[in-house]
Amino acid sequence: MRKLKIYGISSLALFAASCSLFQKSLDHHADLKLHIKTSPCYGTCAVYDLTIENGVAKYYGIKHPKTKDSLEVVLPQFELDSIYLVFNQNNVWELDSSYDNPLLSDLPSVSIEYSEKDKMKKIYARDNIPQNLIKIINYIDRMRLRTFEELQ
Numbered sequence: 001m002r003k004l005k006i007y008g009i010s011s012l013a014l015f016a017a018s019c020s021l022f023q024k025s026l027d028h029h030a031d032l033k034l035h036i037k038t039s040p041c042y043g044t045c046a047v048y049d050l051t052i053e054n055g056v057a058k059y060y061g062i063k064h065p066k067t068k069d070s071l072e073v074v075l076p077q078f079e080l081d082s083i084y085l086v087f088n089q090n091n092v093w094e095l096d097s098s099y100d101n102p103l104l105s106d107l108p109s110v111s112i113e114y115s116e117k118d119k120m121k122k123i124y125a126r127d128n129i130p131q132n133l134i135k136i137i138n139y140i141d142r143m144r145l146r147t148f149e150e151l152q
Helices: 002-031 077-089 131-147
Strands: 033-038 047-053 056-063 070-074 110-116 119-125
Touching: 033 131, 047 131, 056 131, 077 131, 110 131, 119 131
Parallel strands: none
Antiparallel strands: 033 047, 033 110, 047 056, 056 070, 110 119
């Protein structure tokens, strides 16, 4: 019985500490800034420009999205928290600044500028993209579709 109490107290302390760390990490998103710009390909790749700053997302669909309008949306808190977590869980700060092969001509590119607090990261991605950066790009694209394309 004594071991059970110690285990329960230890588990509770660990849970409280992890919640505290999680909450602390979410406090950083207040200074979160993100700018994503995609380039065209020879097919129907969506070309757009998306900026997130102060919780406001500004979107401009350039080529092949459902909307070519300029849209502005205040993002819900969970979306800002999710962006912060996705970028940090996928080690954005450890990524190289460029993933490219200039010999390839029919690949769309993604330019990302991400900052929080006093840190900033710029990434250009077109070829040989690592899996953790693909996860970031896929998340942003799903968020874009959910937030802007489904409005139309």
